[in-house]
Amino acid sequence: MEFENILVETKGRIQYITINRENKLNALNKFTLCELHEALTAAFKSSSVGGIIITGAGSKAFVAGADISEFADLDVKGGTELARNGQSIVFDVIANGNKPVIAAINGFALGGGLELAMACHIRIASENAKMGLPEVTLGLIPGYGGTQRLTQLVGRGKALELILTADMLTAADALNIGLVNHVVFQDDLLPKAEEMMNKILSRAPLALASAIKSVNDFNTASINGFETEIQEFGKCFGTRDFKEGVAAFMEKRKAEFKGE
The missing domain is CATH 1.10.12 (Lyase 2-enoyl-coa Hydratase; Chain  A, domain 2)
Incomplete structure (x- = not known):
């Protein structure tokens, strides 16, 4: 299956899905979300795939957010449909998938990017990663499950602080509050994700x-x-x-x- 905005590669029983819009800091536009849906759905159905690792192309960003240029002309109905569709075809598909999904956060994970990482079952970050939900600076709130999943991961008080201030967290801070499971050197990010996934895949x-x-x-x-x-x-x-x-x-x- 050929894609334009993502790369899909299978090594053994692990499928790697890389958001491949490096010049856009891997921002999620509608087309990328559709491609993610296709790849994820196929991976969850495939008997040869045991687990999935999601990461971003390059060293700067996992996913720096949604493609804001697509928001400009939306009204209330359009915004509601955008959030509902994105959650149903990608974020909830990951969270409710029947196979483990690890986010390898290799740089900025902001807005929809952090929401993508939070939908994954486990998060591993490189030491240069920075995370946050800056939507209120645009007059919005997180719309891809961010208010719910952040609260589940770090608690109500900390979730409200991060969402209302729009502050960014370093990888070390994210580890400290339980937002990510591990922080490693950037060169060790994918090997660490592979190591953990292979351990998981040795189980039933x-x-x-x-x-x-x-x-x-x-x-x-x-x-x-x-x-x-x-x-x-x-x-x-x-x-x-x-x-x-x-x-x-x-x-x-x-x-x-x-x-x-």
Whole structure:
């Protein structure tokens, strides 16, 4: 599948998706979001892909935000549709995906870029990365899930501070408040993401999917996350991977999971 604004490469069971608009600091326009949707949907359906790493081209930006030039002529209806469509075709697809997604944040992650990273299940940042939600400086608020996911990650008070001040965080600050999981030297960013993903992919694939679903249902309106956990826990007992995991434990050997 050929794309114009993203690069897709598969190494082993890891699929790399790189936003490739370096001269625009990898800003997300409508076309890029559509391409991301196609690539992500295909990756989640593919039996050969175990997990996804998302990053940005170059060394300056992961994604420096949405393409603001597309906002100028929108009215209330257009703005509402923009946010709803973006959330449904990309950000929620990532967050609710049945395979792990790691954001390798290699520079600026601002506005929609930080929202993209927050939709991923794990975030690793290079030491030069800077993050923030500057939308209020444009007379807007985050529209791709930022108000909700930032609050879940760092708490209500800190989320409000960051959104209302529009301040940028260094990678070290982001690590300190729990916005990212790890900070590494820039040259170590993708190797660290690969190392973590390969460790994850050594685990049982169906159990990974159940864990993601259960964690996602934490504090979700009208959904009892504890009940989700109970149901997903029970489903695991019906998998061949569970039988393999128990057998490997009893036989003191490494399990060979098949995702069945």
